Amino acid sequence: MLDLVFIFIFVHGCTSRPTENLGDIAITAEDPTQIRYEALRRLLKVFGIDDPPHSIHHIKQPPQYMIDLYNTIADADGVTKDPNLLEGNxxxxxxxxxxxxxxxxxxxxxxxxxxxxxxxxxxxxxxxxxxxxxxxxxxxxxxxxxxxxxxxxxxxxxxxxxxxxxxxxxxxxxxxxxxxxxxxxxxxxxxxxxxxxxxxxxxxxxxxxxxxxxxxxxxxxxxxxxxxxxxxxxxxxDETRGAVSFSNQPDNNQLSIPNEPYISASNRTRMARAVQEDGHMPCQRHPLYVDFEEIGWSGWIISPRGYNAYHCKGLCPFPLGENMRPTNHATVQSIINALKLTQGVNSPCCVPDKLFSINLLYFDDDENVVLKQYDDMVAGSCGCH
Structure with missing residues (x-):
């Protein structure tokens, strides 16, 4: 399955289900064609596009002004350098x-x-x-x-x-x-x-x-x-801003490598035992590359050719240290889970706690060039929530 299903990971957090209801259609693991169709349809919706422009190789070159504008506001992966550079989205x-x-x-x-x-x-x-x-x-x-x-x-x-x-x-x-x-x-x-x-x-x-x-x-x-x-x-x-924007301006160091939380000496033995037991690492950010050519969109997207959305994965074990960036609610949930005071209370989830926007430069159906900014598309860092 294509990496584009990252969007469902963001939506559904750390829980997993054998089936998902995408729209009005129940999707099962035995129907990969329908999964691909629905995933691509949902991804188009994220980018505010009803139907993809005709995927043809354009003879026209995009205006230099649009290329220069894109390079001014976005890095090589399309991530916004400064949200104040662009008027509107x-x-x-x-x-x-x-x-x-x-x-x-x-x-x-x-x-x-x-x-x-x-x-x-x-x-x-x-x-x-x-x-x-x-x-x-x-x-x-x-x-x-x-x-x-x-x-x-x-x-x-x-x-x-x-x-x-x-x-x-x-x-x-x-x-x-x-x-x-x-x-x-x-x-x-x-x-x-x-x-x-x-x-x-x-x-x-x-x-x-x-x-x-x-x-x-x-x-x-x-x-x-x-x-x-x-x-x-x-x-x-178009006034379609992200529902949860933890941060609009990326840290260049964060964008290049996954964040790896510092583990104090007193916690290393406990964390090593946890990794040994179930093979999981502590909560941290991992690469998740979205390749527009693999998806089939390279015919109309000019830049970027793909981008690293990143995803969050790992344990949020008790006790949660500051390196896990826990919310107060996550800390309380971790304590209740550890003490087994209430049945059915899971450990906190490892999820993005900082999100960045990306920019797409693309051709529309009329051969016009469009530059659009999309909020909350890159996990900047991860924490236990």
């Missing part, structure tokens, strides 16, 4: 669908779910270096004013009544590179497809007069490499 990138030469852009936002709160929306345009023949037009100016408008009526978008100004800034004429404009107001208005009539960009010289649109060149999806295509970047939050 989802970043989506959309390519222009029009490929117009008239600085008119249209983005299909149908993959944005209704429960996502729009935080910030940015229009990214790559301004090309002027051609030698264009330098004559700018001999008196080194800057131009670029304005971004919400289109209210496509038939009148070049008239004042057919558009609404969103943002404007001065841009150096001779320097190529990315220019970013805020269009959050526009995306919030596009609460359904009928309101989405696109974005228009206009260019003026410093005297206020219109500049020849052919003199200022932006990369388009039609004529330039996809790495320079016009792009909308959308920051949202």
């Amino acid at each position: 989802t970043v989506r990138s959309f390519f222009d669908k029009v490929h117009s030469d008239q600085l008119y852009f249209l983005f299909n936002l149908s993959t944005v779910t209704k429960n996502e709160k729009i935080l910030t929306a940015e229009l990214h345009l790559f301004k090309l270096k002027p051609r030698p023949t264009d330098y004559f037009n700018f001999r008196r100016h080194h800057f131009c004013q670029i304005s971004v408008h919400l289109v209210l009526d496509k038939n009148k978008m070049h008239l004042p009544q057919g558009r609404k100004l969103l943002s404007s800034k001065l841009v150096p004429i001779y320097s190529p590179g990315w220019e970013v404009f805020s269009i959050t107001q526009a995306v919030r208005i596009w609460n359904d497809d009928s309101n989405n009539q696109g974005i228009l960009v206009t260019v003026r010289n410093l005297g206020g007069g219109p500049t020849d649109v052919n003199s200022i060149h932006f990369a388009s999806g039609k004529d330039h490499h996809e790495s320079k295509q016009p792009m909308l970047v959308l920051f949202t939050d």
Whole structure:
């Protein structure tokens, strides 16, 4: 069975049952195909995905901006470096669908779910270096004013009544590179497809007069490499935070090796006897690698290729030392169990007491690239609870 069943380990703790009821279907050990199906379905639910995107090998390269953003907030395993670096928990990138030469852009936002709160929306345009023949037009100016408008009526978008100004800034004429404009107001208005009539960009010289649109060149999806295509970047939050987040910021040392609790000299003989008796070690963290290729998701997940979720396993024997990170309740339960004061009271469970978030960078069904952060996905350390 795939390691992905770790999710059930987290849910059901240290107890085990011969059968589990997953959804409305009773799963038995004699039905491995159904177990795999239900496990994958549950794992998709954890990642907030109803159906996996088509698992194909994408010819398109993900935008460099999205790759850089992922590398900024996540380590090699996708674990969040600092929870304060990302606004919200989802970043989506959309390519222009029009490929117009008239600085008119249209983005299909149908993959944005209704429960996502729009935080910030940015229009990214790559301004090309002027051609030698264009330098004559700018001999008196080194800057131009670029304005971004919400289109209210496509038939009148070049008239004042057919558009609404969103943002404007001065841009150096001779320097190529990315220019970013805020269009959050526009995306919030596009609460359904009928309101989405696109974005228009206009260019003026410093005297206020219109500049020849052919003199200022932006990369388009039609004529330039996809790495320079016009792009909308959308920051949202679907407000699906983890129910129990013991910690949001990992300790780099903890992420590299399992935590091994210190055992005092007075307890070593007792622990050695316990290990001899049933072959178990004291409560500690063990590796649990989730391989997206083995699961069958490598066709649409860009990064990471897999991650170490870790799991907790081991004894929580009486008496519980501080090295076991016990809760007060676990300490009392351990005492009651040791004294046999109440029948049916087990020893405390070895479970995660610190959880970290991970990030996925992936393609959706429309070939858009999505960066999403998921809480409580990595056991940072273990304790007796």
